[in-house]
Amino acid sequence: MTPADIDDIPTQNPCAQCGTPIPFPDWIEPGEGRVSYLWTCHACGYRFEAVAIFEREAVEHPPLAA
Numbered sequence: 001m002t003p004a005d006i007d008d009i010p011t012q013n014p015c016a017q018c019g020t021p022i023p024f025p026d027w028i029e030p031g032e033g034r035v036s037y038l039w040t041c042h043a044c045g046y047r048f049e050a051v052a053i054f055e056r057e058a059v060e061h062p063p064l065a066a
Contacts, residue, residue, distance in 0.1 A: 009024060009025065009028065010024075010025065010037065010050075011023060011024055013025070013037075013039055013050065015039070015041035015043065015044060015046055015048075016039075016046065016048045017041060017044055017046035017048075018041060018043055018044040018046065020041055020043040020044070022039050022040070022041055022042075025037040025038055025039050025050075026038045026039065026040050033053060033054050034051055034052060034053045034054065035051070035052045036049055036050070036051050036052075037049065037050045037051070037052070
């Protein structure tokens with residue numbers, strides 16, 4: 001897993017089952033053109049995945065490493 005910048009991590013995502021805010025994802029998995037987030041609600045135990053998909057232009061021209 002690639003470390004993510006703390007400013008890039010979504011927070012307070014509502015549980016897909018009960019709506020309780022979840023402070024941060026359990027797992028972040030970057031991929032080409034997408035990032036997957038695994039969430040677990042500690043209020044009801046529900047687990048779900050959310051995927052962020054980026055525009056194709058962002059994938060074609062990734063930033064150069066410093």
